[in-house]
Amino acid sequence: MNWPVVLDxxxxxxxxxxxxxxxAAGLGLLRFPDLLSRLHSASKPQVLGLASVLLAxxxxxxxxxxxxxxxxxxxxxxxxxPASTHMVGRAAYRTKHLKRSALYKDELxxxxxxxxxxxxxxxxxxGNG
Amino acid sequence: xxAMKNGAxxxxxxxxxxRRTIWLQLxxxxxxxxxxxxxxxxxxxxxLASGLLIAVLITRFxxxxxxxxxxxxxxxxxxxxxxxxxxxxxxxxxxxxxMILRPKGVPTSSIGAVQLRTRSDLMITLVAQVxxxxxxxxxxxxxxxxSVLYLHVLGATSDADLKRAREQVLRNEERLVRALxxxxxxxxxxxxxxxxGKRAIAAGAxxxxxxxxxxx
Numbered sequence: 001m002n003w004p005v006v007l008d009x010x011x012x013x014x015x016x017x018x019x020x021x022x023x024a025a026g027l028g029l030l031r032f033p034d035l036l037s038r039l040h041s042a043s044k045p046q047v048l049g050l051a052s053v054l055l056a057x058x059x060x061x062x063x064x065x066x067x068x069x070x071x072x073x074x075x076x077x078x079x080x081x082p083a084s085t086h087m088v089g090r091a092a093y094r095t096k097h098l099k100r101s102a103l104y105k106d107e108l109x110x111x112x113x114x115x116x117x118x119x120x121x122x123x124x125x126x127g128n129g
Numbered sequence: 130x131x132a133m134k135n136g137a138x139x140x141x142x143x144x145x146x147x148r149r150t151i152w153l154q155l156x157x158x159x160x161x162x163x164x165x166x167x168x169x170x171x172x173x174x175x176x177l178a179s180g181l182l183i184a185v186l187i188t189r190f191x192x193x194x195x196x197x198x199x200x201x202x203x204x205x206x207x208x209x210x211x212x213x214x215x216x217x218x219x220x221x222x223x224x225x226x227x228m229i230l231r232p233k234g235v236p237t238s239s240i241g242a243v244q245l246r247t248r249s250d251l252m253i254t255l256v257a258q259v260x261x262x263x264x265x266x267x268x269x270x271x272x273x274x275x276s277v278l279y280l281h282v283l284g285a286t287s288d289a290d291l292k293r294a295r296e297q298v299l300r301n302e303e304r305l306v307r308a309l310x311x312x313x314x315x316x317x318x319x320x321x322x323x324x325x326g327k328r329a330i331a332a333g334a335x336x337x338x339x340x341x342x343x344x345x
Contacts, residue, residue, distance in 0.1 A: 028229035036281045039267045048222035065170035082261030089269035104286045107242040108279045
């Protein structure tokens with residue numbers, strides 16, 4: 001078997017892997033019970049999926065332009081995904097878009113409850129906690 | 130940032146710290162030029178010059194408080210961290226995919242608090258970023274003043290699961306501090322390690338100090 005054929009097989013395999021993980025991410029959005037769990041599905045399998053697709057592209061066109069673009073795409077994924085999931089998760093929690101029944105333990109609620117209690121006992125301490 | 134806090138001595142301070150401001154903005158300008166050149170996919174005098182112009186314009190007119198870098202960089206630990214991080218990202222994807230596909234799905238999760246040991250903004254940000262990409266956890270709330278992260282841990286149905294997630298975050302914090310934390314961050318980690326009876330970590334060989342470590 002000559003080298004380009006091997007490359008084609010590897011790229012094809014990577015594309016299938018990428019498609020599989022992206023599909024799993026979509027399925028997770030349907031199957032998970034609440035918004036916070038769905039954030040996991042939206043932020044993780046698709047990173048690996050995208051990475052495999054980009055790797056396949058780089059293997060097919062191994063030029064500097066393509067490689068640097070792929071690295072940049074990955075870098076910005078890694079930088080923006082945590083920020084966006086954090087913002088959505090935080091907003092969801094504060095607007096109470098979460099299923100309490102889907103949580104075994106919630107240490108954030110305990111902290112907020114405690115903060116609320118001290119604030120009601122001491123109204124002089126100011127509003128925004 | 131310190132110039133903004135002092136209202137009265139603002140003008141004097143600003144002039145005094147002008148060189149320091151340039152020094153602090155320099156990494157950002159360099160990064161923006163590199164980004165610009167990478168996007169054009171060619172290193173020519175024109176892309177370099179236009180990139181430099183745009184970088185300076187951005188940092189002048191879209192001003193944000195500069196990120197205070199730790200001033201220390203350890204190549205060996207950074208490489209070790211990168212390898213571990215890639216492995217964790219792959220593991221995270223596989224783990225979440227398994228939870229999506231397995232018949233019982235994910236009935237319950239937990240939100241847990243993690244008390245970080247370092248206090249610098251840079252470290253909190255990096256640890257939060259890494260935590261959101263590694264198995265099991267998404268950061269839903271950050272308490273910057275006390276450096277506490279609140280994580281949503283997928284599928285954590287016992288205190289043991291939560292404990293494991295917490296320890297993983299702390300291990301990543303330690304790896305990041307070894308790679309690019311300041312000496313103060315290392316001190317914070319060591320104080321905690323000594324309490325646990327573990328050996329202290331050192332700044333290590335192959336550490337490059339980009340700035341004098343005067344905060345100790």
